[in-house]
Amino acid sequence: MSISIGVVGKPNAGKSTFFSALTLADAKIAPFPFTTIEPNKATAYIRKSCPHTDLGKPCTPRDSSCVDGVRFIPIAITDVAGLVPDAHLGKGLGLQFLDDLRQADALVQVIDASGRTDLEGNSSQDCDPAKEVEFLEKEITYWISGILEKNWDKIKGKSVSAVYDIFSSMKITNATVDAAVSRLGLGQTINWTDEQRYAFADEMRKTKPIFIAANKADCAEEAVLNALKEKFQGRVVFCSAAYELALRKAAKAGAVDYLPGASSFEIKNANEEQKKALESILKYLGKNGQTGVQEVLETLVNNMLGLIATYPVEDENKWCDRKGNVLPNVFLLPKNSNVVQMAGMVHSDLAKNFITAVDARKKLRIGKDYILKDGDVIKIVSG
Ligand SMILES: Nc1nc2c(ncn2[C@@H]2O[C@H](COP(=O)(O)OP(=O)(O)O)[C@@H](O)[C@H]2O)c(=O)[nH]1
Ligand SMILES: [Mg+2]
CATH class of the missing domain: 3.40.50.300 (P-loop containing nucleotide triphosphate hydrolases)
Incomplete structure (x- = not known):
């Protein structure tokens, strides 16, 4: 949402x-x-530095856009x-x-x-x-x-x-x-x-x-x-x-x-x-x-x-989804959310069947209690 x-x-x-x-x-x-x-009712955008600049490859966003390394994340506005x-x-x-x-x-x-x-x-x-x-x-x-x-x-x-x-x-x-x-x-x-x-x-x-x-x-x-x-x-x-x-x-x-x-x-x-x-x-x-x-x-x-931007990916090396889209989605979550809460934003089944996750920046396995940071790129593994 x-x-x-x-x-x-x-x-x-x-x-x-x-x-x-x-x-x-x-x-x-x-x-x-x-x-x-x-x-x-219309859409405005907040700006975040896009993680693709750290990957060194361009991104293919699907729910937001990226201009010159700046990710524009949609926010619904009502007047x-x-x-x-x-x-x-x-x-x-x-x-x-x-x-x-x-x-x-x-x-x-x-x-x-x-x-x-x-x-x-x-x-x-x-x-x-x-x-x-x-x-x-x-x-x-x-x-x-x-x-x-x-x-x-x-x-x-x-x-x-x-x-x-x-x-x-x-x-x-x-x-x-x-x-x-x-x-x-x-x-x-x-x-x-x-x-x-x-x-x-x-x-x-x-x-x-x-x-x-x-x-x-x-x-x-x-x-x-x-x-x-x-x-x-x-x-x-x-x-x-x-x-x-x-x-x-x-x-x-x-x-x-x-x-x-x-x-x-x-x-x-x-x-x-x-x-x-x-x-x-x-x-x-x-x-x-x-x-x-x-x-x-x-x-x-x-x-x-107090929202932070987090990026779910399916491939922790290429930072892409199954179809090869690089950093396709971004989710805004309250500060101090854990990785299971992020999984729940992506899909309720991902949270329910959560096994583990990988911090794609550090290539480190993280547990369900991991507290997310702004700009995190995360691979979620679920059963
Ligand atoms: N000087 C100045 N005038 C503004 C600014 N924003 C709006 N206005 C003027 O204030 C009036 C009311 O603006 P509007 O957006 O219709 O107000 P609303 O009734 O609150 O929706 C209009 O004449 C606008 O041009 C601003 O930042 N500076
Ligand atoms: Mg008005």
Whole structure:
């Protein structure tokens, strides 16, 4: 199952621009027709250095792509409508559309770091973007609490296991549900008050980490950006979705040579007007290192979700599958996963009938307790 991330935030923060920028890929990176699923669902990619550079032979990826030694690993992204304070009371477009995010492993909240729009998304001045984070968490908790409320007749008076299905459809395990129930001291029967239901929903909400994309950094004040960095340490990255989108469009049109997340680009053929626009983007990159859009996704996946990339192969010498495809697949797994968990990602039978495995880099036999590292190339032997 692929990793799925939802883009949320107030109206006009730049969610759709961020979504388009993140998921616009040229044919080199997205050679397969798996890019756009629905208008608000598309594929983005995180970058990893591809193990083929250590093998010294080119790879033939089947579920990802490789450009200049960089493996681009697909991540599903969903863009939803804007959320406003009191959406749970019917303000704005309400909360219903959040149902699209049930399968999300994490969320990116796009906030307007320029401070030029208020919490409803209307033009304004000197708004504090930190306030956006607070209200949004609350509305997401109301959404989850609302799902419980809709099912209340079915679950009221039953044991806690009656809510397992609701949460497993949201990628939340039974063990996580049980832990929250005991942490809150709710007992084994569902006869919760409204407050208890909300508190439980809040625990469930916390299982979906929210990373913050401080957008419109191209026209934000340094002091505001610094305050955000201080307040949301480790879970905020500044970005300019508008610049990233402009660069990816220019790359697709052949005007520039630019790879997502790069710290610079080359202008190939652009008219005077385009050149001027591109030069101001170059200046921004010179100062900030990158547009930040790719960095948001990669910091979220690598640090906040703590996922590592592992490559199963059937031949530990040629690093290929039965058909000779070199490093055909890549699996993202939580840090500290063992090799049997990896086998289970490839196929449940591989885990069930696991015998042993081989670290294809070291040509070393490894046991079922081996803890995987980012970039591991592994041959699994099963009965
Ligand atoms: N300066 C600047 N403007 C941006 C950026 N991202 C989006 N915008 C503008 O903000 C407005 C709202 O963007 P949109 O993506 O539609 O916001 P959404 O309502 O959150 O989906 C549009 O006018 C965008 O051009 C950015 O990084 N920098
Ligand atoms: Mg939008």
